[in-house]
Amino acid sequence: LAKTTQPISMDSYEGQEVNITCSHNNIATNDYITWYQQFPSQGPRFIIQGYKTKVTNEVASLFIPADRKSSTLSLPRVSLSDTAVYYCLVAGAGSYQLTFGKGTKLSVIP
Amino acid sequence: SAVISQKPSRDICQRGTSLTIQCQVDSQVTMMFWYRQQPGQSLTLIATANQGSEATYESGFVIDKFPISRPNLTFSTLTVSNMSPEDSSIYLCSVMDSPYDYNSPLHFGNGTRLTVT
Numbered sequence: 001l002a003k004t005t006q007p008i009s010m011d012s013y014e015g016q017e018v019n020i021t022c023s024h025n026n027i028a029t030n031d032y033i034t035w036y037q038q039f040p041s042q043g044p045r046f047i048i049q050g051y052k053t054k055v056t057n058e059v060a061s062l063f064i065p066a067d068r069k070s071s072t073l074s075l076p077r078v079s080l081s082d083t084a085v086y087y088c089l090v091a092g093a094g095s096y097q098l099t100f101g102k103g104t105k106l107s108v109i110p
Numbered sequence: 111s112a113v114i115s116q117k118p119s120r121d122i123c124q125r126g127t128s129l130t131i132q133c134q135v136d137s138q139v140t141m142m143f144w145y146r147q148q149p150g151q152s153l154t155l156i157a158t159a160n161q162g163s164e165a166t167y168e169s170g171f172v173i174d175k176f177p178i179s180r181p182n183l184t185f186s187t188l189t190v191s192n193m194s195p196e197d198s199s200i201y202l203c204s205v206m207d208s209p210y211d212y213n214s215p216l217h218f219g220n221g222t223r224l225t226v227t
Contacts, residue, residue: 044218
């Protein structure tokens with residue numbers, strides 16, 4: 001299973017752009033990178049997925065360099081409601097059994 | 111995406127007893143997964159439950175402690191047996207969009223918060 005490494009925590013002020021980087025050096029050729037968001041007392045929620053270059057949706061952008069050994073989740077103009085834990089996952093060479101890392105706890109400060 | 115309902119949302123149980131957690135999905139899904147999230151920790155996969163076959167357990171989890179049923183394509187149960195305080199956790203049910211694509215995103219219920227006294 002591909003292992004991912006993220007910062008344990010990050011702080012940001014409201015209105016700023018937040019970039020969370022995830023390292024996945026052992027990513028396999030067919031693996032996608034998927035990000036989830038988890039609020040307290042809720043299950044994780046899928047927010048974005050990508051394979052290479054850049055993916056954007058209404059919530060976030062995902063930047064993936066050519067070597068695909070890392071990825072960056074970008075949250076534009078965060079608000080207090082973006083305070084959550086963000087998980088980066090890479091399935092790992094055909095495995096359906098996903099391993100969650102420790103995630104990044106984002107705290108947005110007024 | 112699938113909508114997942116779990117019951118109960120929370121419970122307080124005495125040690126030595128068992129609790130069965132139900133997971134209902136609003137559409138038919140092949141693959142269902144049960145996770146545990148201990149206080150302040152990340153998620154750990156307990157087992158994969160596919161309809162028509164025995165559940166597959168991850169290392170450190172056994173069927174006698176966490177029996178799972180999967181009677182049809184929209185429902186599953188996880189039982190936490192002979193509970194001890196160490197079983198106090200959030201238990202989460204999840205499903206995968208497509209059984210044919212291992213990159214398919216997971217969707218989660220809101221979990222069952224279990225406290226064992």
